[in-house]
Amino acid sequence: MKIAIVGTGFVADYYMTTLGNHPGLALAGVWDRDEARLQAFRAFHGVCAYPDLEALLGDPAVGIVVNLTTPESHYEISRRALAAGKHVYCEKPLAMSFEQAQELTLLARQAGLTLAAAPANGLSDAHDLVVQALRDERIGTPRLVYAAMEDGPVFRDKWASWRSRSGALWPGLHEFEVGCTLEHAGYALSWLVSLFGPVESVTAFAALTFPDKGPGTEALAMAPDFSVGCLQFRSGLVARLSSGLAAPKDRSLQVFGDRGSITVRDLWDNRSAVHLEQVEAPRPLLGRVLNRVEARLGAALLWKPAPGRRLKYPAGARPSLPAFPSQIDFARGIAAQVAAIAEGREPVFSGELALHITELALALNGARELPQPYRMRSSF
The missing domain is CATH 3.40.50.720 (NAD(P)-binding Rossmann-like Domain)
Incomplete structure (x- = not known):
């Protein structure tokens, strides 16, 4: 076509x-x-x-x-x-x-x-890997999800000089006006609703936390640069999603179930590292050693590996992808x-599902003007 x-x-x-x-x-x-x-x-x-x-x-x-x-x-x-x-x-x-x-x-x-x-x-190889683990009930019934779309303090970087391969400038000023939630929350929402179904209500908070984003931004009418929302799914599952432009870069997703957890390191990576931790399984040696080190030091370590063991991807051709950080097959x-x-069927992210994701992003971005909790009007 x-x-x-x-x-x-x-x-x-x-x-x-x-x-x-x-x-x-x-x-x-x-x-x-x-x-x-x-x-x-x-x-x-x-x-x-x-x-x-x-x-x-x-x-x-x-x-x-x-x-x-x-x-x-x-x-x-x-x-x-x-x-x-x-x-x-x-x-x-x-x-x-x-x-x-x-x-x-x-x-x-x-x-x-x-x-x-x-x-x-939401059509990535990593998504398929998580879908299979959930279908196999490897963590039991999912109960809670933590998702993050934190892009790091880009306004302190040299964003005005960023260009695409063909020379187009990164639209930084416009992104500050539209807001990081409308720009980025969809990357997490596409995973959440395709894995766990429609959302019933959202309790959200949004704020403009850094009004001064450097030269050239003084006259901008800026959208919130931080939002956090708790999503109540019709299935009973609860998810927390944060989006921002100041905290360290974090595009992870963690699913907690009755019998374990699944951790996806980067939702912007087609083949992100995915770790599975099961309550009844022995813990990896490195994790056990680091826990003992923390106990001996009496302090938490700044870095620890993702809990559980890394899942393997099936063999297959690797698609051509953009460079880090946007390693997504956009087409x-x-x-x-x-x-x-x-x-002759409905595409996955279309129609009522696309509307549901859009409404969720708008509800998170507009949390300051909407009644809380916000009751979803769309479903799929």
Whole structure:
């Protein structure tokens, strides 16, 4: 199936890096409202560029429009693409309000089209490994989850000089305005809801903790740079998710069950280290030794290995991935959408599921204005 990309900014190069992993995807062309950025992208990747959005949407060869624009443009671009009869794959979030996101899912359903959403890390090899461990009941019934999307103090780094492979600048100022929760919480939420089902309610807190993010940010209307939420799932499971731009980098997920725990080191790594600890199993030697060292010192060590033993991945081809820290197969979500369309079924992260993830991210980001606990309006 042929796809067309709208938006050739920083994240678009991640999609181009991983497009070759999926021979079933063919890129018809790209468009961006920034002509200089569009031409730089076109020249670097050797792809065709459309003269305008109307030409892209009017191309009968295009089956899926990949919406990689800024979050506040997601609704309008996706709405126009659906109206033109195109399936849509949209970067997160679907829209900046629940009502707009809900409208998009309804438009897609009425038109017999699919509206799928990023992130694709919920389709990773690491996710598959955790799914299998849970299906095998290796930790019993899951009861509690800790998840983190802490990106580190990027505002103290040289972010103004960061560029993608084709030369697009990292949109730091815009990310500070939109907020780390809307930008990053979806990477954890895609795992949580696909593993444990719909969320019933969210009790959240959000705040702007570092209003001074350096030169050039003085006049910005900044979104919260920290949020934490406790998610009550319909299954009874409880999860805590934190997102921020100040604490040390941490993109881990820990699942605690009746008979043990599963620890995923990095949700941004397609083949992240995954450790399984079982209550009845003997503890690894290194962990036992370090516990004795702590007891003898009378102090906690700064570093300890993940609890349990590392799970092995099945043998298989390694996909081409972006460099650290974004080692995600970004195009895998589009490929999964194409496969679902061919088979006449709903793609995994689409429709009501995509709406549910969007509502969760909006609820976490807007915690200061919403009643607590927030009762979810969507389900899947």
